[in-house]
Amino acid sequence: MNVHTQGIGRDGIEDVLKSIDVARGLPNEFYISQERFEEEKQSVLFSNWSAIGFAKDIPEHGDAMPIEFLGIPLVAVRDQHGSVNVFQNACRHRGMPLVQEKGRLRGTLRCPYHSWCYGLDGRLVTTPHVGGPGQNTHPGIKRDELGLLKVRSHIWRDIIFVNISGDAPEFEEYAADVIERWKEFEQPLVHGGESSSFKLEVKTNWKLAIENYCESYHLPWVHPGLNSYSRLEDHYNIEEDGKFSGQGTMVYRQINGEAGESFPDFEGLSQKWDEGAEYLAFYPNVLLGVHRDHAFAIILEPKAVDETVEHVEIYYTDEGAHAPELDALRSANAMLWKGVFIEDIFVVEGMQKGRHAPMFDGGKFSPVMDGPTHTFHRWVAGEFKKARQAGAR
Ligand code: FES
Ligand SMILES: [Fe+2]
Numbered sequence: 001m002n003v004h005t006q007g008i009g010r011d012g013i014e015d016v017l018k019s020i021d022v023a024r025g026l027p028n029e030f031y032i033s034q035e036r037f038e039e040e041k042q043s044v045l046f047s048n049w050s051a052i053g054f055a056k057d058i059p060e061h062g063d064a065m066p067i068e069f070l071g072i073p074l075v076a077v078r079d080q081h082g083s084v085n086v087f088q089n090a091c092r093h094r095g096m097p098l099v100q101e102k103g104r105l106r107g108t109l110r111c112p113y114h115s116w117c118y119g120l121d122g123r124l125v126t127t128p129h130v131g132g133p134g135q136n137t138h139p140g141i142k143r144d145e146l147g148l149l150k151v152r153s154h155i156w157r158d159i160i161f162v163n164i165s166g167d168a169p170e171f172e173e174y175a176a177d178v179i180e181r182w183k184e185f186e187q188p189l190v191h192g193g194e195s196s197s198f199k200l201e202v203k204t205n206w207k208l209a210i211e212n213y214c215e216s217y218h219l220p221w222v223h224p225g226l227n228s229y230s231r232l233e234d235h236y237n238i239e240e241d242g243k244f245s246g247q248g249t250m251v252y253r254q255i256n257g258e259a260g261e262s263f264p265d266f267e268g269l270s271q272k273w274d275e276g277a278e279y280l281a282f283y284p285n286v287l288l289g290v291h292r293d294h295a296f297a298i299i300l301e302p303k304a305v306d307e308t309v310e311h312v313e314i315y316y317t318d319e320g321a322h323a324p325e326l327d328a329l330r331s332a333n334a335m336l337w338k339g340v341f342i343e344d345i346f347v348v349e350g351m352q353k354g355r356h357a358p359m360f361d362g363g364k365f366s367p368v369m370d371g372p373t374h375t376f377h378r379w380v381a382g383e384f385k386k387a388r389q390a391g392a393r
Contacts, residue, residue: 012362016381020374025362026381031205031355037305041070043387044284044380046164049174051286051299052076053160054313055084056191057102062120064109065102069162070302074151075099076160077109079120086153086162087122092146109148122148158189158315159286159297177243178282184269185290190321192294195331196314198338202345204352206302207380209310210281212348213298214372216247222343229253237371242379244282245372252277252291255336257329263293263320281372283379293320294333298341306352312341 012027029036052069053076064077066089073089075098089097096113099105108117108125117126124143131138152163154171156179161171168174179186191197202209212218216235219227234251238244252275254262269292277291287298294316301309314334320326354360365374 013381013384015362016377017385020365020371021367023365023374023377025365025374026207026377027362028355028358028360030380031208031352032305034305037302039384039387040380042165044383045070045302047383047387048168048284049154049161049163049171050284051159051161051297052086052301053299054191054297054311055155055158055160056313058084060104062105062107063103064099064105066097066099069164072164073097074162075109076153077105077120077122084153084155084160085120085122086151086160087148088151090149091116092124092148093127098148118148122150124148157288157295157297158191158313159299175282177240178280181240182278182290184273185266185295187266187268188318189295189315190318192314192316192321192330192334195327195334196321198312198334200310200312200338200341200345202308202310202348203306204308204348205306205355206285206300206308207376208348208351209300209308209344210283210285210287210376211373212344212351213279213287214245214247214281214376215370216249217366217369218347222347223340226340238278238280239371239375241375242283242382244280245375246278246280247372248276248278250276254291254293255329255333257326257332261326261329263326263329263333264317265292266295266317281376283376293317296337310341312337 011029012024015024016026052067052074053065058065058076058078061078061080061082064075067074067076074086075089076084076086078084089099091098091111091113093111093114093116096111098109098111098118105120108119110117115128116124119125124146126136127141127143128136130136130141152166154161156171156175216232219232230249230251234249236248238246238248256262273292277289279289281287285300285302287300289296294314296312296314299311301311303309314337
């Protein structure tokens, strides 16, 4: 072992990797230090499949939206075949961002600076006056080498995932276990419309939002309303090492409207889902929930080391999303979830404050209740370690 590799776990990640009864949580600096945040971008968020947006926001051919992901300007575009592509939002000429706001393009992405135009598939198609006034070509400008730079992307459950580093396994392989676990829910998801979309800005490190979502331990105190029918003992832990973790409940109760109306179920679900529901953190930055009659996805957008935006979107079956008589129920369901997620804000912001206590040692996990949280910590620590080892080689 050389000096460098000896130093890889110097900040406590080795203690995180231990078994839960002796492990400690990630040390403070993983939540508050700018240097660690920069390291984390590369080691955790860019090297895996991170979520950046929702495909339903660009429903039609030619729709485009700019997305800034941890400082990287990106643009998601739906092409003429209906597929979504993600490009770096920077013109190949002088680097100007091509798309400034969400909207429908008229066939091409036109740079606002010198008007170079790109097809929806990223090909450079026109370069006005590039060879001098009236000369739209020049032997030195090889259009076929100057297409927009594509970022690896994949859509699953309406979520746009990107792998910035380009070297993660194929998405289908990366997500194989969660897809398998929820294969019954691999069916059309239809967004519930305006009322089913909201965001919460939270003064916390994105990881604390994951850690809180993973566990049901806090239900009795933080969510007394939920806990009144779905008690601690009705929950079970879900831990899939290196991939995802979360919790399930055995007593999901469907929401009913004043006239007794309810949302239609997803098709062909097995009995498990009559009264069951599951909530998973799919690493790194997506929180998912599935129920017989609706599903939701939350993308955690890490804005800064201590600032996160939670983008929440709720989905139904085709019928559930479009039936006008269920409009009020969809709003009520969104309000219900919003209330629950708001209840979590004081703890995720509180834990962030606690990370400034200099003698806090990462914390002690309950070997019984905190398994899913520890599974996430271990994954993060492992990703840091892997990247540091690769860097030390
Ligand atoms: S920077 Fe885009 S055309 Fe010049
Ligand atoms: Fe919670």
